[in-house]
Amino acid sequence: MSEQRPNPDPTEAPIEPLYTHPASPFVRTETPQQVDMPAVPAAPSSWVVYRTQIEFGLAMLAYLMVLVGSVTVLQANPTAEWRYLVAVLPVVPAALALSIFVRALSRLDELQKRIQMQAFGFSLGATALLTFAYGFLEGVGMPHLSWTFVLPLMAILWGVGTAIFTIRYR
């Protein structure tokens, strides 16, 4: 054995079979192989959590600023040749808000997507129901309401639908 181990330093010596054999008590004290605990992930930053709200809020702020600016400029120059261009300018930040909204939808996980699909379906159907019902009532003399009420109504019903279907999966 000694000619196989030219280095006499005990720390350099190969491990004796006694300690590596499965029956050795030294092996048994080792941590089980299966325990492969992944590190607990850190809490996400508020930018990640509220990303959609922040982006959408900024886009809406831009929309309001451009809208107010556009109206102000148009009131001062009601006959200018470029008035059509200025009048349609608020559509740009609105389109930005739309793209943020669509990207936020694609970031949802599978259950959230399902809830949103159900909420959109509910809001579409319920809006159709209510607007048709009011349309029939207008036919027999109720006061005429502006079409601009349709979008807020749809948004409110979308919120109601999201709440209903969220509770359902709780």
Add this chain to the structure above:
Amino acid sequence: MKNRLRVLRAELDWSQAQLAERLGVSRQTVNAIETGKYDPSLPLAFSIARTFNRHIEEIFVSEEKAPAGRLAPTRAGL
């Protein structure tokens, strides 16, 4: 579909939020799966199985009775 997600999560002492973060889903989704109100998609089920180092069948149990002799060999092989 029944599952052992809550037990496995408790073994690791993870919160629903911590598991959700690892899986890349919302805490709401983890809760809905645990309470059996939502069955995850196949990719998410595989992701859950990988996270806990287990086979899918060890985590999710179908409430339908499997035909005799079909599931048994698979289980024996685990």
